[in-house]
Amino acid sequence: MKPRLRILSIFLIVSGFLCFFNACSPKTGFVVIDGTDLRRPDGSKLEIRGTNLGNWLNPEGYMFGFSKTNSAWMIDDMLCELVGPDEAAEFWKEFKDNYITEEDIRFIASCGANTVRLPFNYKLFTDEDYMGLVSAQDGFERIDALVEWCRDAGLYLILDMHDCPGGQTGDNIDNSYGYPWLFESEKSQELFIDIWTRIAAHYAEEPVILGYELMNEPIATYFDDEYFNPLLEPLYKRTVEAIRRYDRNHIILLGGPQWNSRFDNFTDWSFDDKIMFTCHRYGGDACKEAIGNFSSFRDKTGLPMYMGEIGHNTIEWQDSFCNAMRELNIGWTFWPYKKLDSSCMMGITRPEGWQAIIDFAEADRSSYEAIRKARPDMAASRAALKSFITNCRYTNCIPQQDYINSIQLDR
Numbered sequence: 001m002k003p004r005l006r007i008l009s010i011f012l013i014v015s016g017f018l019c020f021f022n023a024c025s026p027k028t029g030f031v032v033i034d035g036t037d038l039r040r041p042d043g044s045k046l047e048i049r050g051t052n053l054g055n056w057l058n059p060e061g062y063m064f065g066f067s068k069t070n071s072a073w074m075i076d077d078m079l080c081e082l083v084g085p086d087e088a089a090e091f092w093k094e095f096k097d098n099y100i101t102e103e104d105i106r107f108i109a110s111c112g113a114n115t116v117r118l119p120f121n122y123k124l125f126t127d128e129d130y131m132g133l134v135s136a137q138d139g140f141e142r143i144d145a146l147v148e149w150c151r152d153a154g155l156y157l158i159l160d161m162h163d164c165p166g167g168q169t170g171d172n173i174d175n176s177y178g179y180p181w182l183f184e185s186e187k188s189q190e191l192f193i194d195i196w197t198r199i200a201a202h203y204a205e206e207p208v209i210l211g212y213e214l215m216n217e218p219i220a221t222y223f224d225d226e227y228f229n230p231l232l233e234p235l236y237k238r239t240v241e242a243i244r245r246y247d248r249n250h251i252i253l254l255g256g257p258q259w260n261s262r263f264d265n266f267t268d269w270s271f272d273d274k275i276m277f278t279c280h281r282y283g284g285d286a287c288k289e290a291i292g293n294f295s296s297f298r299d300k301t302g303l304p305m306y307m308g309e310i311g312h313n314t315i316e317w318q319d320s321f322c323n324a325m326r327e328l329n330i331g332w333t334f335w336p337y338k339k340l341d342s343s344c345m346m347g348i349t350r351p352e353g354w355q356a357i358i359d360f361a362e363a364d365r366s367s368y369e370a371i372r373k374a375r376p377d378m379a380a381s382r383a384a385l386k387s388f389i390t391n392c393r394y395t396n397c398i399p400q401q402d403y404i405n406s407i408q409l410d411r
Contacts, residue, residue, distance in 0.1 A: 026248040026274075029207045031156065033251060033274060036304050036329060041207070048210075048306050048331025049409045050115035050155070051108060051345055055336060056100045057120040057142060058162045059131070060173065061361070063339035064388075065354065069361040071172040072121065072131070072163070078361050081371050082381050089132030094389045096131065096142065099338070102149040103394040104346070108337065109153035111345070112410025115210060116155055117308060117333040118146065119162035121175060125195045140202060147208050156210040158253065158333070159199065160308070165191040168218040180219055183231040192235075193242045200247035211251030213278060213308065214239055219257035229257045229265040240272050253278045253306070260308065263297040276304040279330075282312060286320035288328050295328045307332040311407075312343050318406040326408075334407045338397060345404050346397040351387030353380045 029041045038046040055063040061070030069078050079088035108116060123130035124139030143159070150157045166188030167176020174180075182188045196214065203209050214236060219228045236254055243252065251274045256263040260280035269275065279294045288295070291307075298305035307325055311318065311334045318334070325332055338346040356376040363374035390396060 027205065030249045031207075031210050031251060033276060033304060035302055036298055038210075038251075038276075038304055038331075046114065046156075046331075047326075047329075048115045048156075048333065050113040050117065050333040051337040051407075051409075052117045052119060052160075052309060052333050052335045053100050053146075053337055054119050054162075055339060056096070057118065057124060057131075057139075058175065059095075063336065064361075065340050065350070065358045066361040072175045074172075075361075076131070078365070079385075081365060082357065082360060082375065083378060083385065087382065087385075091385050091389070092132030095392070096138075098389050098393050100146070101394055102152070104337070105146070105149040105153045105155065107394065107399075108345070109155050111404055114154070114156060115158060115331075115333060116150065116337075117158040117160050117213070118143070119160045119216060121163035122161055122165050122192065122195050123163070125198060126191075147203075147206060151208045155208075157208055158210050158213055158308075159203075160213040160216055160253075161192075161196070162216040164188070164215050165195075168215045169220050170223055171220045173217060180223060180228060182215075183219070183228055183235070189235060189238075193239050196239055197242050197246055200243040200250070204247035204249060207249075209250060211253050211276070212243065213253040213255065216255065216308075217259045217280065218255060221258050225257060225262075229262070232257055233266055233268065237268075237271055240275065244272070248274075250274065251276055253308075255279070255308070263293070266297075266301075269301045269303060276306065277301070278306050278308040280309040281307060281321075282310065286313075286317045286324060288324040291324065291328065291330070294330065298330070305330050309333070309335040311335045315402050315406040318403070319408065322406070322408040322411075326411075332407075338392070342400055343403070345400060345407075346394070347400050348388075348397055349391050351384045351391055353384035354388065357381060357384055 031046055032039050040046050059072045059075050061075055069075055076088060079091060121130060124137045126137060127135040130137060147157060163175040164182050166181035166185045167174045168180055168182045170176060170178055170180040182192060218232055240252055253276055255278045257265060260278060281291060284290045294305050307330050310321065310332055336344050338344055338348065340348045340350060360374050360376055364370045365374055
């Protein structure tokens with residue numbers, strides 16, 4: 001080989017190695033783990049205080065006032081039966097454009113929050129039918145915009161895959177078909193890992209993102225925990241290993257089974273140096289003893305524990321529980337930021353004619369005859385849907401000040 005070619009070859013090899021090393025090596029400027037604490041890039045302690053942007057990219061029926069029609073696919077079917085697929089698709093586009101905007105993010109920051117958690121459906125990164133799109137889903141477009149809003153507002157962002165391929169919970173909250181198929185389907189697991197690696201590759205250098213929460217509330221209490229729970233940790237390990245091929249910067253958050261409430265299934269927390277755990281709590285006594293199992297597991301592992309969801313209780317309960325979490329060094333994001341009526345930071349006023357849509361959603365629609373019989377006036381339904389979009393905009397929502405005060409974002 002001629003000297004010039006030899007030198008060029010060596011240069012290319014070294015350059016390639018440096019590029020690979022640069023991509024896979026952790027960077028400064030990110031939130032890091034320090035024992036049971038989180039630290040900002042400047043070294044100061046980060047105590048997570050914030051809210052969940054629930055319903056925006058993972059619709060749940062109760063936030064619209066529905067009960068039986070309680071998952072995203074059920075809501076979409078109902079809307080198609082109500083006003084047709086074209087107008088249903090238009091509703092979803094307007095919904096995504098207006099439900100959460102930069103104004104909402106600025107307001108959250110103004111209340112004292114430092115973090116928002118974004119629940120999202122895996123379908124936002126596929127060509128599956130979801131929220132009015134049947135191809136070219138807009139997951140990165142929506143989250144990219146949110147990242148910039150959070151950057152400008154000084155907020156951190158946690159990405160939470162609330163709805164996983166096949167379903168990880170087996171209930172309405174994961175938009176599944178009533179069973180945690182994820183843990184029995186290799187195809188679903190491969191898609192789950194593929195989506196997380198694409199997200200990691202896309203956001204590897206983005207310090208606004210605090211971390212990736214791999215899945216929300218795996219394995220509901222309705223299923224055999226002795227069978228399912230041992231399947232969770234191995235899937236977490238596979239996914240973390242795949243993510244680390246693209247991203248060594250971000251923290252990865254792991255939730256326990258049975259509504260993020262149990263952690264006795266975990267046997268290893270040393271397989272990665274940037275993992276932490278996340279728990280959920282609704283109801284029960286508002287005292288630190290009620291969540292002693294969470295703090296005990298935190299102390300056992302020597303890693304941070306964070307309350308990803310809590311809420312839907314009295315003002316007094318929420319205030320007392322914040323005191324308990326603060327005493328135990330557990331950060332929190334309350335659920336949710338916005339919904340119909342109240343029990344949130346921003347309440348949406350019910351549009352005129354909305355009750356007719358609720359009645360249709362709750363009615364028997366098990367046959368075409370039943371759909372025709374239950375369907376309300378289409379013109380009135382279209383008007384109510386348009387009014388919902390208007391009412392859900394930040395400028396038309398009603399701040400729930402007592403609620404906001406009770407979740408202690410500014411203390």
